[in-house]
Amino acid sequence: xxxxxxxxxxxxxxxxxxxxxxxxxxxxxxxxxxxxxxxxxxxxxxxxxxxxxxxxxxxxxxxxxxxxxxxxxxxxxxxxxxxxxxxxxxxxxxxxxxxxxxxxxxxxxxxxxxxxxxxxxxxxxxxxxxxxxxxxxxxxxxxxxxxxxxxxxxxxxxxxxxxxxxxxxxxxxxxxxxxxxxxxxxxxxxxxxxxxxxxxxxxxxxxxxxxxxxxxxxxxxxxxxxxxxxxxxxxxxxxxxxxxxxxxxxxxxxx
Numbered sequence: 235x236x237x238x239x240x241x242x243x244x245x246x247x248x249x250x251x252x253x254x255x256x257x258x259x260x261x262x263x264x265x266x267x268x269x270x271x272x273x274x275x276x277x278x279x280x281x282x283x284x285x286x287x288x289x290x291x292x293x294x295x296x297x298x299x300x301x302x303x304x305x306x307x308x309x310x311x312x313x314x315x316x317x318x319x320x321x322x323x324x325x326x327x328x329x330x331x332x333x334x335x336x337x338x339x340x341x342x343x344x345x346x347x348x349x350x351x352x353x354x355x356x357x358x359x360x361x362x363x364x365x366x367x368x369x370x371x372x373x374x375x376x377x378x379x380x381x382x383x384x385x386x387x388x389x390x391x392x393x394x395x396x397x398x399x400x401x402x403x404x405x406x407x408x409x410x411x412x413x414x415x416x417x418x419x420x421x422x423x424x425x426x427x428x429x430x431x432x433x434x435x436x437x438x439x440x441x442x443x444x445x446x447x448x449x450x451x452x453x454x455x456x457x458x459x460x461x462x463x464x465x466x467x468x469x470x471x472x473x474x475x476x477x478x479x480x481x482x483x484x485x486x487x488x489x
Contacts, residue, residue: 236468237442238451240412240420241266241433244442255443262434266453267427270312271352271403271416275345275377278396282327282341283388290387294330298323298387308349315355317362317376321347323383341394347380352403352415368402412451419459420452432457440468448472 237244245263249255285291299305299322308318326344329336336342354364354372362375377400385391401409403416412420421427430438432455439455440448448468452458455467 235447236465237447237449238412238465239449240414240451240453241437241449242414243411244449245437249444253444256436259434259436259443262436266433267422267424268414268417269419269422270309270348271350272406272418273347273350273376273403274401274406275343275347275380275398276400277343277345277381277398278336279341279343279391279394280396281339281394282329283343283384283394284390285388287387292330294328295324295326298325298383305349311358312349312351315351315353316358317351317354317356317364318349319358321349321380321383323347323380325384343384345380345384350403350416352407352417368404373400373402412453419457420454423457428457429455440464440471 237248239248241263245255245260282291290296300320304320305322308321311318324346326346327341328344329341353367356364359379362372362379364372366372377398381391381395381398406413406416406418410418414421421433423432425431427433432438433449433453437443437449440450442449448471450464450468452464454464456463
């Protein structure tokens with residue numbers, strides 16, 4: 235059986251108290267940490283953006299930032315519960331690879347913002363009201379900030395925007411139980427929650443204390459952004475286990 239869920243859900247909700255799970259593993263699952271929240275923004279354009287650097291017109295995915303220091307500041311602001319003043323903007327142009335995604339002559343931007351608080355306590359720029367959480371007014375204000383950042387590199391962008399739709403951190407959490415607190419990556423990927431320690435020191439490498447139950451998904455090794463990686467690794471372990479059992483049943487191969 236495969237469980238593609240967070241360790242919080244697996245050990246805290248899905249497995250009953252009578253399951254053979256050591257108390258230490260359940261405690262580690264309770265202390266599992268989630269990362270910063272994220273927002274997805276989809277923008278329909280009447281025509282492709284006129285990038286200052288014409289080479290960007292053929293790039294399907296790139297990051298816009300003022301440099302590593304700017305990204306570090308934005309991350310720190312988000313960790314402090316603030317909406318970043320100058321967010322790092324991940325810009326996707328999927329129509330570059332698949333033109334069928336947009337009408338002929340049109341374009342679209344797939345934007346990801348990875349430096350956001352789930353429950354904003356303030357705005358680092360001091361301009362947006364965060365008292366009500368991710369309201370439509372707050373979402374619109376932050377989208378305006380983000381698109382203005384992109385427009386620094388494509389000045390004609392505002393005149394080409396037909397419509398946009400935002401998936402806020404609150405929306406992510408509401409629609410996907412694995413996006414705890416708006417974290418789309420299944421948990422913080424700091425060193426103590428990566429590699430051999432992901433998701434938990436007491437239950438890593440996809441095996442669980444429950445016989446026949448395997449844990450996969452972004453919360454497990456090798457982590458988020460590597461689609462299918464955890465399932466492939468779990469499958470390899472199952473295949474190796476099947477081969478070993480077959481050899482034990484059949485005895486050593488004849489020489």
